[in-house]
Amino acid sequence: MVDDRDLLKVVSGIIGEERTSDDCCMIKVGDDNIILSTDMLHESTDFPRGMTDWQIGWMSAAVTLSDVASCGAVPLALLLAAGLDEPERISGITAGAKDCCERFGAELAGGDIDFHSELTIVTTGIGRVEDEYYKTRRGAKPGDIVCVTGTPGCAGAALEGSERYWKNLVEPLPAVREGRLLAVAGVSSMMDVSDGIALSLYDLSGSSCVGFEISMDNLPLSPGVSPEMALYSGGDFGLLFTCGRDILPVTGVDCTVIGVVTDSGEVLCDGVLVERRGYSHRWMEEI
Ligand SMILES: Nc1ncnc2c1ncn2[C@@H]1O[C@H](COP(=O)(O)OP(=O)(O)OP(=O)(O)O)[C@@H](O)[C@H]1O
Numbered sequence: 418m419v420d421d422r423d424l425l426k427v428v429s430g431i432i433g434e435e436r437t438s439d440d441c442c443m444i445k446v447g448d449d450n451i452i453l454s455t456d457m458l459h460e461s462t463d464f465p466r467g468m469t470d471w472q473i474g475w476m477s478a479a480v481t482l483s484d485v486a487s488c489g490a491v492p493l494a495l496l497l498a499a500g501l502d503e504p505e506r507i508s509g510i511t512a513g514a515k516d517c518c519e520r521f522g523a524e525l526a527g528g529d530i531d532f533h534s535e536l537t538i539v540t541t542g543i544g545r546v547e548d549e550y551y552k553t554r555r556g557a558k559p560g561d562i563v564c565v566t567g568t569p570g571c572a573g574a575a576l577e578g579s580e581r582y583w584k585n586l587v588e589p590l591p592a593v594r595e596g597r598l599l600a601v602a603g604v605s606s607m608m609d610v611s612d613g614i615a616l617s618l619y620d621l622s623g624s625s626c627v628g629f630e631i632s633m634d635n636l637p638l639s640p641g642v643s644p645e646m647a648l649y650s651g652g653d654f655g656l657l658f659t660c661g662r663d664i665l666p667v668t669g670v671d672c673t674v675i676g677v678v679t680d681s682g683e684v685l686c687d688g689v690l691v692e693r694r695g696y697s698h699r700w701m702e703e704i
């Protein structure tokens with residue numbers, strides 16, 4: 418069985434590791450740092466039954482604005498390419514994406530339309546960030562603390578049938594304001610937790626060449642959300658970041674210290690190795 422992270426290693430061998438080890442890429446244009454990110458979502462793996470087309474548009478925009486936010490950037494624009502199984506779905510999807518963009522300060526500025534047997538949406542986000550506020554997954558240092566914003570696991574709980582968290586799952590809120598405030602406050606590394614805290618800690622560990630020691634008791638849990646869900650389920654779009662102890666609290670950011678950065682290279686929870694699993698795409702065939 419291979420997953421998307423295995424395939425990313427193939428891509429990384431071709432275009433370079435620095436291009437595949439962050440939520441976004443950064444391109445310098447004159448004095449500006451332009452931030453770019455793209456995501457593909459499709460019906461069978463990302464849009465649970467019961468979502469409206471408006472919510473599908475909203476979620477598609479939110480996942481990409483979340484990546485832009487995780488770099489400390491201000492979002493500018495979003496492009497949405499829709500592979501439609503039914504042509505009439507375009508209105509709801511476009512309205513949802515536009516509303517999400519407007520809420521978070523971006524413009525839905527273009528896209529593409531084609532036929533597709535399974536509803537498939539690709540969103541591409543563009544943002545801008547100053548040199549000093551540009552954040553990546555590469556700056557975590559042993560001795561830093563590691564923190565998350567929001568309450569992870571709610572989207573996962575909804576996927577398992579908890580109705581109270583349905584909106585968390587289908588109308589996720591990218592942490593655009595929080596990402597910017599944390600970047601300005603001087604965090605050392607940052608990413609979003611779209612695929613769950615566990616996988617994100619492994620991603621951060623690989624990019625920063627560090628380890629983590631977190632504690633189950635520190636995980637911020639909403640009612641009815643198990644520590645297991647908080648660690649291993651995705652779709653919450655909070656931010657995972659590291660920083661020196663002196664930086665917190667950051668005014669306007671609701672976050673929780675879940676552990677510390679170590680130099681061991683291992684991701685441990687209460688002394689036990691965290692499983693490397695979360696939300697990922699898998700293929701049965703070997704490559
Ligand atoms: N097919 C690809 N070709 C080139 N770069 C890629 C490809 N797939 C992913 N990347 C790059 O690799 C980096 C990591 O991608 P990944 O999809 O894991 O991150 P992400 O978008 O933050 O996660 P998520 O998919 O959960 O939103 C990103 O910078 C992305 O642009």
Ligand SMILES: Cc1ncc(C[n+]2csc(CCOP(=O)(O)O)c2C)c(N)n1
Binds near residue numbers: 653
């Ligand atoms: C069945 C189901 N499981 C989880 C979610 C939550 N979710 C929405 S987008 C996303 C990650 C980004 O996607 P990608 O990694 O494809 O870019 C996740 C985890 C969902 N909506 N439906």
Ligand SMILES: [Mg+2]
Binds near residue numbers: 440483608609
């Ligand atoms: Mg991301």
Ligand SMILES: [Mg+2]
Binds near residue numbers: 611
């Ligand atoms: Mg993404």
Ligand SMILES: [Mg+2]
Binds near residue numbers: 455456457
């Ligand atoms: Mg992706």
